[in-house]
Amino acid sequence: QAKSSGRNRLSWYNRRLSEELSERVSLERALHRALGHDELFVVYQPQIDVLSGQIIGAEALLRWQHPERGLVSPALFIPIAEKTGLINAIGDWVLDQVCRQIAEWDQQGLNVPLVAVNVSAQQLGSEQFADRVLAHLIHHQLSSERLELELTESVLMCLDDANACMRRFADAGIRLAIDDFGTGFSSLAYLRALPVQRLKIDRSFLMEVPGNRNDESIVRAVIGLAHNLNIDVIAEGVETELQQQFLHQNHCYAVQGYLHGKPIKANDFAAYLRRTSPSENRLLR
Ligand code: C2E
Numbered sequence: 001q002a003k004s005s006g007r008n009r010l011s012w013y014n015r016r017l018s019e020e021l022s023e024r025v026s027l028e029r030a031l032h033r034a035l036g037h038d039e040l041f042v043v044y045q046p047q048i049d050v051l052s053g054q055i056i057g058a059e060a061l062l063r064w065q066h067p068e069r070g071l072v073s074p075a076l077f078i079p080i081a082e083k084t085g086l087i088n089a090i091g092d093w094v095l096d097q098v099c100r101q102i103a104e105w106d107q108q109g110l111n112v113p114l115v116a117v118n119v120s121a122q123q124l125g126s127e128q129f130a131d132r133v134l135a136h137l138i139h140h141q142l143s144s145e146r147l148e149l150e151l152t153e154s155v156l157m158c159l160d161d162a163n164a165c166m167r168r169f170a171d172a173g174i175r176l177a178i179d180d181f182g183t184g185f186s187s188l189a190y191l192r193a194l195p196v197q198r199l200k201i202d203r204s205f206l207m208e209v210p211g212n213r214n215d216e217s218i219v220r221a222v223i224g225l226a227h228n229l230n231i232d233v234i235a236e237g238v239e240t241e242l243q244q245q246f247l248h249q250n251h252c253y254a255v256q257g258y259l260h261g262k263p264i265k266a267n268d269f270a271a272y273l274r275r276t277s278p279s280e281n282r283l284l285r
Pocket residue numbers: 045060061062063073074075078091094118119120150179180203236237238239256257258259263
């Protein structure tokens with residue numbers, strides 16, 4: 001009895017394992033195809049200055065519309081793209097899309113001062129990456145401060161020489177931000193050495209703010225750290241007025257989250273821009 005139930009459980013695990021494996025392999029194949037078949041697209045989430053109410057930028061987030069599965073989460077397909085090395089081609093495509101979009105908004109008189117793009121370790125570690133980023137900026141005739149590269153602490157830990165990689169961007173005037181700040185395993189010492197312009201407070205620290213004393217202290221400490229290092233700070237995943245009030249009271253004035261808007265397609269973002277600052281945009285037109 002016990003033996004047979006053990007065997008059943010084992011075969012259940014085996015089945016689950018092989019299902020997961022074939023699932024991964026099929027997603028991998030599909031992802032190869034996706035890039036050439038218009039299945040990938042970029043959505044944009046506004047970043048707001050709460051003092052003026054103005055849009056100070058956007059974060060570009062990748063989406064995959066799979067023909068049968070529907071929308072696949074980047075949390076699922078980015079790790080696959082990273083393991084297969086496909087992230088280099090995909091990331092390059094994202095950068096081109098984003099630069100093209102900024103230039104188009106400029107032409108339409110819509111002011112998006114800066115767009116932040118997420119970057120994986122393989123991209124940052126690749127020899128050609130810096131040149132590719134600059135090539136996209138030049139091709140779309142954009143100045144370098146229009147782009148911000150978002151790196152997580154784990155990305156920095158993966159690199160042999162994060163400082164050298166990042167220095168190239170800093171020298172070129174491209175902004176660098178630490179994404180999901182505080183969730184990685186890095187020491188604070190790297191902040192002294194690395195040319196970083198902004199910290200992004202991770203959503204997980206804000207979920208129970210206000211209310212959770214420990215989380216409140218952490219958020220305050222990160223804001224203070226950014227101020228003392230003389231760099232920018234933005235809070236991500238802001239969903240409520242109360243969270244925003246807490247941030248405002250503690251001198252963090254840049255926010256991104258569902259409170260102001262979910263990530264949306266470029267066209268919808270343009271409509272949103274016209275709606276939120278119509279007079280300014282009319283003057284420009
Ligand atoms: P991330 O860079 O930390 O992006 C923030 C995530 O939080 C996004 O999820 C965004 O949609 C979500 N978010 C924003 N505001 C709120 C909020 O108020 N509440 C909640 N619950 N969520 C909010 P998304 O778009 O699913 O992306 C997940 C992750 O996938 C990103 O985390 C980033 O690490 C990665 N990713 C997305 N696009 C790219 C890309 O082009 N390249 C690379 N390498 N990674 C990407």
